[in-house]
Amino acid sequence: MATLKYFSGRSLATLLLAAFIAAAGLTSVNIRSAWAVNPDEVLSDPVLEKRARNLSTGLRCMVCQNQSIDDSDADLARDLRLLVRERLVQGDTDEQVIDFLVDRYGEFVLLKPRLDQRTVILWSFPALILIVGIGVIWYSRRKAGGAPAPIAPLSEEETKRLEKLLDGQ
Template identity: 60%
Template sequence: MALLVFLAGGLSVGRAVEFDEILPDKAMEARARAISSGLRCLVCQNQSIDDSNAPLARDLRILVRERLKAGDSDEQVRAFLVARYGEFVLLRPPVTMTTVLLWGAPFLILGCGAIAIALGVRRRRRQALAVPLSDEEKARLEAALGAD
C-alpha cells in the first residue's frame, strides 16, 4: 500500500501542467517547458512554475505559452517576466554585483567578527602579560593606599 502511495506521488511530480495548457506544436511546447522549468513559482518559491500547482504558477505557464505563440524568443519571454516580477522569478539568477553582495555579505560579516574577536583576545593577552611592579613601585603604591 505504501509503495502504491509513493508511486502515485512520484508520478504527479512534474505534471502540474494541465492538458488545456499544452500547446499543439510539440517543439513550441518543449520550449515552453524549458522556459517554465527555469522560472520560480512566486507562491511556492522553491519550485519551478512547471512543477507547481499554485494558481499563480498556472497563470505564469499560460503567459509563457501566450508570449511564445506571439512570436517571442525564449530570451524575450524571460526578459518580459524579469521586467514584470524582478530577477526573483528566475530559479538561477545571473551573477551580478548585487547577487555577489547578497551571497558574500554573510561571509564578510563573519570575517569582520572573527577579526574583531582576534583583536580583542590579543589586547587582553597583552594586558595580562603586563610587567609586574618593581619593589619601589609597590612601596609607593602601599604608601598611597595606606595614606587614606
Template identity: 60%
Template sequence: MMRRLLLAVALVLAAAPAFAVNPDEVLADPALETRARAISAELRCMVCQNQSIDDSNAELAKDLRLLVRQRIADGDSDEQVMNYIVSRYGEFVLLKPRFEAKTLLLWSAPVLLIALGGISLVVFARRRAGKPTGTALTEGEEARLNELLKK
C-alpha cells in the same frame, strides 16, 4: 516473474514527478510547447517558492505558464520571455539567478565560505600547535614516571 516486473514499472511510474501543466494549457505546436516547458522549468513559483511553475499547481503558477505560452505564441524569443517575466516579478522568479555584478556575491559565497573555513582551520591548528597541552607533572608524578621508565 511478470508480476514483479509490472510491480517494478508501476513503482517507478508512481515515483515520477507529476507535472502540473494542464492539457488546456499545452500549445498545439510541439516545438513551441517544448520551448514553453523549458522556460517554465526555470521559473520559480512565487507561491510555493521551492518549485518551478512547471511543477506547481498554484493559480499564480498557472497564470505564469499561460503568460509564457502567450509570449511564445506571439513570437518572442526565449530570452525575451524570460526578460519580460523578470521585469514583472523581479530576479527572485528565476530558479537559477543570472550571473551579473549584483549576484556576484551570491555566486561566489560558497567558494568564499569554504576558503574562510580552511583559513580558520589552519590558523586554529597553528595556534594550537605552539601551546603545550595539559599541565606540568608534579614532583611525585615525575618520580613515579622515572621509576617506571627504569624498569
C-alpha cells in the same frame, strides 16, 4: 583503508565533514514531482511546447517559492505557464520571455538568478564559504601543531600521596 591510519579521529571527522559539505553544495538533486501542467495548457506545436517547458523549469512559483512553475499547482503558476506559452506563440525568443517576466515580477522569479552587480555576492558566497572553511582548518591545524604545554612536576606532598595510593593496591 590503509591510508586512514595516517589520520587522527579528529582530523578524519573534519575531513569527512568537509567532504560532506562540498558534496552537498556541488550536487544538484533533481527530484521531479508530477508536472502540474494541465493538458489544456499544452501547445500543439511540440517545438514551442518544449521551449515552454524549458523556460517553465527555470521560473519560480511566487506562491510556493521553492518550486518551478512547471511543478506548482498554484493558480499564479498556471497563469505564468499560460503567459510563457502566449509570449512564445507571439514569436518572442526565450530571452525576451525571461526579460518580460523579470521586468514584471523582478529577479526573484528566476530560480537561478543571473550574474550581475546585484547578485555577485550571491554567486560568490559558496566560494567565500569554502575559503573561510579552509582558513579555519588551516588555523586550527597550525595552532594545534605547536609544542605542547610543559607539565609541571609533582610536589613532594603529591609524590608521597601517589606512592601511598600505589602501595595500597
